Each structure stands twice: as structure tokens, then as C-alpha cells.
Amino acid sequence: MSAPDTVAFTYRRRVEFADTDAAGMVHFSVFFRYMEESEHAVWRSAGMDIFASHETNSWPRISAHFDFKAPLRFQDEFEVRTEIAAVTRSTIQWSHVLTRGETRIGAGTVTVVYVSKERDGSIKSAEIPEGITSKLRAALVS
Amino acid sequence: MSAPDTVAFTYRRRVEFADTDAAGMVHFSVFFRYMEESEHAVWRSAGMDIFASHETNSWPRISAHFDFKAPLRFQDEFEVRTEIAAVTRSTIQWSHVLTRGETRIGAGTVTVVYVSKERDGSIKSAEIPEGITSKLRAALVS
Amino acid sequence: MSAPDTVAFTYRRRVEFADTDAAGMVHFSVFFRYMEESEHAVWRSAGMDIFASHETNSWPRISAHFDFKAPLRFQDEFEVRTEIAAVTRSTIQWSHVLTRGETRIGAGTVTVVYVSKERDGSIKSAEIPEGITSKLRAALVS
């Protein structure tokens, strides 16, 4: 058996009424919530909690983008396919593709940085603890 | 002319697009945000910050209701008239009336409780510190 | 076997990060979204779509309230138990109880009215079409 071209996690969601706007479709800002929901689902699937050590560390977003291809409407069921696009010492770039059945809804990326909270309230990027990235990658294939 | 029966604070707001839903009007849950925004504006007008001592104390909401009379739509300008309806040892009941020009949009109440955060993470209702309620009342007339 | 005292629908949900606020718990306005999500799930369970005839009719909310007993936090799994509390010619009052395991989170009601859209853009309450209420009630027991 050959290796998969990509490993991805699939998150399934339905559009709720509060997600929509007066144009009759999901408000464009809500797609960023959908991407985050899928990312957090990967963490849970990996047996981890992204918020577990939030007193001392956190994962703020440093960059996010989304390209919109087709609208989502109230009660649409859709999928988010989530991959890890890139990893550095202290960042993970998540990549997400949204589809409703055969229709491509759009795609985006969210880059997060691992930070430690300093005593003075400031934050500082830190090395991602060993094991986290490998566990997240493993969750993508499960 | 006699003195007014009530003193109220007026908060002015415009409906933003993200506040609307696919029915073309402001989503019903957003009215609760509008009421909270006005309450927080009263605190600021009183020269206080409701969140200032949030490490040790906070003001969670224990009850909220709203009666909807007419819809608000994108870009509507409206007013929230906010009063203190009742005060107990540890709670304040805020009362809010929303209007757009001469049209009554709706009215609601939000009851908040002053709590202290215990060492074990639980919260416990506490006596509202002296001076807070009088300062809030003073801000309603300004 | 005796008849149940109440018939209720159970909707299951997890708290997403965007639902939380700087007090570390679900923002109080979000509970109104949770109640609506459960109501819409009842419609789907009854094989109906509340938004199907939105060009001519809709179900605006006329009253909503919630009493908060305990906080929900990020990633908490909780249940909404939804019942029909009252029905009139043109309104349905939904009743919802939220629990996280054995902990009661809170309870609320949302009253909705069936309206027809007039040619001039105004809305007018209308008699709920035959069969809708009985189908919704049937979905509560399934």
C-alpha cells in the first residue's frame, strides 16, 4: 500500500441560524470559527487539550486567511478537511478545505504560535514541547 | 414640570452587518449583547471598570430576558435606555428599553450578581462594595 | 407503563472557543443560540425545516429568557432538553434545560410566533398551519 498523498482530519458541522447574515449566507467571519473548531477537534482527537496549560502557555493566532468559493446557507452540512501545512520551532500552520458534498466552499490557513506568558503579562514565543506536533500529525491519519 | 420618575442612561448604537441573520434582521441573541454594552457604558460613565478586579471578583449574569416588539435591520441606528430596576445586597437588576426613533424595538432585563472567586475556583455571592451602586445611579442622570 | 410526565428532545453540543468570553466561560448571550439550535434540531427531527417557506412566512422570537445556574467552559459537553411548554393559535413557547452531566447549567424559554409577510414588507401573526405542532410534539418523544 502506498503512502497517502496527504493526511487530513475531517470535521463535520451543520450551519446554525446564528451563523448566517442578512445576505442569506454564512457571515464571512464565521469561516474562521469553523477552521478553529476543526483545529481544536484535531487536538482532542490526539488526546490533548489546546487550553490545558493556558495559565502559563497559549497558542495565539498570528495569521489567518480564507478564500471563499461558494456560500454556505442555514442548515447546510459541510466538511472541514484539516492538515498541517508547515511547522517551525514555535509555529504550526494549519490548512483547511471546506466542502459541501462535491461543492468546494473555500479554503484557508491559520498560523498559530506557541507562547509562554511572562510575569509582566507579556507573551514570548517558545519552542513547541516535544511530542505535540507528532501527536497532532498522528491524529490526522486516524 | 415635576421630576422624572426614573433616571436612565442612553446608549447609542448602529446595527452592524454581522449582527444580522438570514431573516434579514438582527439575530435575537444579539439583543442581549446590546443590553450588556449599555450596562458597561454606564460603568464607564460612572468612572468605573466592571472588569477591573476580575482576578478576585466578577459580575456574572444570573437571569436575562427580552421581549421583542419590532425588528432591527442592518445600519439601523437605535438607542438603549438603561435603568437600575432593583438592587439587593449582592445583585443589580438592569432594565433596558430599545427604540429606533419613535419605534419601540423591545425591552428586557439582566440581573447580575457580585461574586468573589474562592481559592478552589468556585464563586460565591458577595456584598456589593460600598459606593458602587450610588456611583452607577449617579451615572444614570448625567 | 404510565405516560411520561413530559416529553423532551435532547440536543448535545460542545462549547467551542469562540463561545467563551474573557471571564473564561460561555458568554451569556450564547445560551440563547444554544436554545435556538436545539429548537431547530427538533424541527429537523420532525422531518421539517423551519426556514423552508421563509419567503412568505417566518417564526420570529417574541420573548426569550434564561436563568443561569452554573457556567459552561471551553470544550464542556452539555445537553439541552427541549420541550413545548405552551401553544396558542400562532405561538409556540419552547422550554429548555441545560445540563452538563449531573450539573444543572440553567433553563430558559423562547416564545416564537408564526407570521406571514405582507406585500408592504410588514409581518402579521398567522394561524400555525395544521400538522406542524403535532409533528413537533411527535419529534419530542422519538
Next chain:
Amino acid sequence: MSAPDTVAFTYRRRVEFADTDAAGMVHFSVFFRYMEESEHAVWRSAGMDIFASHETNSWPRISAHFDFKAPLRFQDEFEVRTEIAAVTRSTIQWSHVLTRGETRIGAGTVTVVYVSKERDGSIKSAEIPEGITSKLRAALVS
């Protein structure tokens, strides 16, 4: 004094409590709402309403990105400086820079496309009506 290199519109806003998340800062998805609010304020400043002809035309977003430099917290007052970065036959790319006093909070772009609604419910990109772009540009200097 020389002419400014760029023309920009300034939108002022305060962080509301519902904008924050359990990390104690504005949720990353909310920055996309802030950018849209400023864009809509430019339309109003130009004496136009982006939603005026929504029965036949609209301005869906086709791409959005934001780079986050520093957090915003509850009650922070901040500015959005909005420019037009690029215009094509049917698209406008808006550019936004957020600052809180001297602190750069972040910057992003949102690209919108002018579409007409076809009889079958689909949408099709259309030429931006004459005068709209020039009026928007004029509003940036006012």
C-alpha cells in the same frame, strides 16, 4: 507640507465584552468583523449604502486575511485605518491597519466582488457601476 502618500479612512471602535474569548483577548475571528465595519462606514461616509440594492446585487467577500501583531482586550479603544488597495472591473480590495494608540494591533485585507443575482438564484460577477469607486475614494480623504 506635502500631500499624504495614501488616503485612508479612520474608524474608531471600542472592544465590547462579547468580542473577547477565554484567552482574555478579542477572538481572532472578530477582527474580520472590525474590518467589515470600517468598510461599511466608508460607504456611509460616501453617502452610499452597500446593502441598498441587495435584492439584485451584492458584494460577497472572496478573500480575507489578517496578520495579528498584538492583542486587543476588553474596553480597549482602537482605530481601523482603511484604504482601497486595488480595484478591478468587478472587485475592490480593501486594506485595513488596526492600532491602539501607538501600538500596531495588526493589518489585513478583504477583497469583495460585485455580483448580480441571476433568476436561478446563482450569482455572477458584474462590472462595478460607474461612480461607486470614485465616491468611495473620495470618502477616504474626507
